[in-house]
Amino acid sequence: MEIKDKVLEALKNSAEPMKGGEIAEATGIDKKEVDKAIKALKTEGTIISPKRCYYGIAE
Incomplete structure (x- = not known):
């Protein structure tokens, strides 16, 4: 994985x-x-940041 x-x-x-x-x-x-993965996932639009420094799944 x-x-x-x-x-x-x-x-x-x-x-x-x-x-x-x-x-x-x-x-x-x-x-x-983890930070590298977050950056890549944000670029793909898979995750969002609802508030600064917090991350969640894009709906």
């Missing part, structure tokens, strides 16, 4: 938007790698 997939899975399982550090903690992946 790719890092992006793990980040998406963590966001899908969360009822609330999550910070990068929370995603890293939930997945066990280094925060720098």
